[in-house]
Amino acid sequence: MPIVTWDGSLAVGHEMIDQHHEHLVELLNKTYDEFCEKKSKQSLESVLDELIDYATYHFAQEEVLMEKVAFPATEEHLAEHAFFIRRIGEIQKEFLAGTNAISLEIITFLKDWLVQHISQKDCDLGAYATAHGGSPVIIDLD
Template sequence: MPIVTWDGSLAVGHEMIDQHHEHLVELLNRTYDEFCDRKSRHNLEAVLDELIDYATYHFAQEEVLMGQIDFPATEEHLGEHAFFIRRIDEIQKEFLSGTGAISLEIITFLKDWLVNHISQKDTQLGDYANAHQGKPVIIDLG
């Protein structure tokens, strides 16, 4: 059972951003499923790694877009990305070292941060990007 359902309420109206967010929601849901199943620490570790890697990739893509369109709230947005990466890196290090576990509290933090960031900060970015389509915004660092 998903912890977050991807639907129109999370769409920001920018194709690339929405595709990335849909994948992030899918990875979060897989993380939650692995947590609930408690079958394999290895599986949970693998999906958490994938979530971190994809979030890092996604943030880099958004940051390139912000530079291309001269997004006025770039610094604040970058700060939010940096906070999330620091926090999820701490979670992963504690999990891998055995000093911490993935808990419902951590899954809830990930969900709340992602949903709030999308609905507030990324919606602003999507609106601004769509209003400034005169500049090329097709990017793919992958």
């Protein structure tokens, strides 16, 4: 059973952002499933790596979009991204060092942060980008 269900309530109305968020929700649910199924440390490590890598990619895409449309709340939004990357990096480091296991508390933190960020900050970004000519397609970072 998923910890987060992707549905219209999480859509922000911007195609690229919504596609990314749907994939992030899938990865979070995969992490939760592997935790519930008591998968091996290597299996959890793999899915956690994938979640971190994709979140980093997604944030970079959003940051390009924010610059492109001159999003007025960019600084605050970037600070939230930095917090998440820093915190999930700490979780990963502790997990790899064996000083902290993936727990329901950690997965709940990830879920709560993601849902809150999408429903508040990214909704604002999606609406602003759509209204100000932000391309609804995936941006090439190269």
